[in-house]
Amino acid sequence: MSQAVNKVLIMGLGLIGGSLARSLKQNGFAAQVWGWGYRDVSLKKGVELGVIDAWSLDLDEALAGADIVVIGTPTPTANEVMKDVLARADATTVITDVASVKGSLVAAYDSARTVLAQESGQTEFAAFVPGHPIAGSERSGVAASRADLFIDHRVILTPTADTQAAAQALIHSMWDTTGADVVEMGVVQHDAILAATSHLPHVLAYTLVDALARSELSEDVFRFAAGGFRDFTRIASSDPVMWRDIALANRDELLKAIDNFSQHLDLLREAVAAGDGDAMHKTFTDAKASRDAFTLTQEKK
C-alpha cells in the first residue's frame, strides 16, 4: 500500500460492511475502523466482536478525519445518505459503496453535489468511487461477518469520468487487501451485466413461483416438484424488499434484460408450437455448451 490510511468508516454494519471491517483490521489496512448506523445494536455488537474499533450515531463525529467512507447500507438508503455524507465529509475523503446497482448511486452523487452547491454554495466535494463486491452468504448481519468473505470473489469498481485516479487507486488497494479479485468497468456495463446475470434470474424465479402458486394446479405443483425445480427456484426465497429496491434502482437495464429474454422465449415458443425439434435442439445444445463452459470456469476458480 502506497498510502497510510488512518480511518475507515463503515456506514451500515451488516454482513458485507462487517466482513470488510474485519478484513481491513486483520490485514492492518487502516489504523482505525469505525462504524455508523441509525441504531446502536449492530454497532455495539461490532465492537464486542472486534469487528470495528469504535462507532458513533452522530454522522459528523463518525466522518471526522475519515480517509475512506464505505456506504454499506441497502440501495435506497445509500441513495438517501449520499447527500448527508457529501455535505459533511472533507474533500480529501474518498467515498465508496457496496450496492448492487451503480447507476442510481452515481445519479444520487451527482444530484447531491448540484443541490449542495445551490443550497449552501459548497464547491468542493469528497470523491466517489462506486463499488460492488459480488459476495454474500445465506446469513446476514454483523454476527455472520467473516474476514475471508471476499477472498477470490469479484469486486467491480465503476469509476466515472470525474473519478480522480488517486481516489480510484485507494479504493482498489482497499479491496486488494481483502483478497478480492478487483476489476473495473463502466457504470452502464456493470448495471447491464448484473441485470442479466442476477436481477433477471431473480425476476424469473419469483415470477415462475408466483405464477404456479396462482394457477389451478397450485397444490399439486408444489407436491410433485423435484430437485431441478428446487434449485431453479432457490433465489425466489430471497428478500423481497431488497429485490424490489434493486429492480426499482436498475429499472432501465432490467427492462432491457426482460425484453431480450422474452424475445428468445417467444422464439422457443414458436419452435414448440411448430413441433420444430431442430430449432429446440439447437437452442438446448448451445445453451448446454455455454452452461458447461461456465461451470468449468467456476471450478477453475
Next chain:
Amino acid sequence: MSQAVNKVLIMGLGLIGGSLARSLKQNGFAAQVWGWGYRDVSLKKGVELGVIDAWSLDLDEALAGADIVVIGTPTPTANEVMKDVLARADATTVITDVASVKGSLVAAYDSARTVLAQESGQTEFAAFVPGHPIAGSERSGVAASRADLFIDHRVILTPTADTQAAAQALIHSMWDTTGADVVEMGVVQHDAILAATSHLPHVLAYTLVDALARSELSEDVFRFAAGGFRDFTRIASSDPVMWRDIALANRDELLKAIDNFSQHLDLLREAVAAGDGDAMHKTFTDAKASRDAFTLTQEKK
C-alpha cells in the same frame, strides 16, 4: 402382494429400468427379471452386475410369458415400440412405462390398437398402465442403477378410462415394492403438472443461458455470474435430446405453461416499467412464501 409374478421384462436397461430391476429382484417381487434392448452391451452388463436374470434381443422371446412389461426407453422410442409390444404380448400381460410425458404414450397405445385391429384383425390387447417415477440421478446407464433409487420418491400412475382395475393394482403393487410413494392421477393432469414444474423450468433455463450467450455482454455475463445464477441455470446442462423429445411430446401442456408464465412476466415487466414497487413487493413476497412453504414440505420428506 396378492398375486404371484413370474416374469417382469424391462425394455431398455438404463438407470431407471436397471434400478427397478434391482429393486424387484432384491425384494423378490418376481421369479425372473428379464431385459430387452436393441443392443446387447447394457444387457450383458446387467447380467454381470446381477441387475437382471436373463436377456434377449428377440422381442418375441423376451415377451414370452411376461406378466409385466416395463417400457423403459426414452419417450420417442417408447412410442415406437408400443405397437411392436402390443402385436406380440399376451392379452394377460400388463404393460407399463416410465416416460416423462403420458399423453403421447397413451395416444401411441390407442393408435397401435386401432392399426393392429385393421391390419391383422387382432381383438385382444395387453393392458397399459402409464407410469412415471419422479426419480433420477446425475449419472445414467445400468452401471449407475441402485435398488434404493425410488425409496420415498413419487411414482405417478395415470390410468385411463379403459385401464382394468387388476392391471392397475398390479403395477401399483410393483412400485410399492420399490419403496416409492405411488399416487394416481389423470393423464392430462400429470402432463400439466410436469409441464409446470419440470418442462417449463428447463425451457426457461435453456432460454436464459442461450439469450445471454448470444447477447453482446456474453463474455462478461459468464465471467461475473455468481452463485444464484449457477443454481438457476444448472438444469440448462441437461441432455438436449431428451428435453427436445419431452417438449415435442408434451407440446400442448408446455405451450399453456409458457403462456401462463409469459402473462405473469408481462405483468411484472409493467410493474418495473411503471416503478410500481408495491406490485413488485407483493409478487416477490407471495412467491417467497410459496417457495419457503415448498422447502419446508421437502425437508419433511
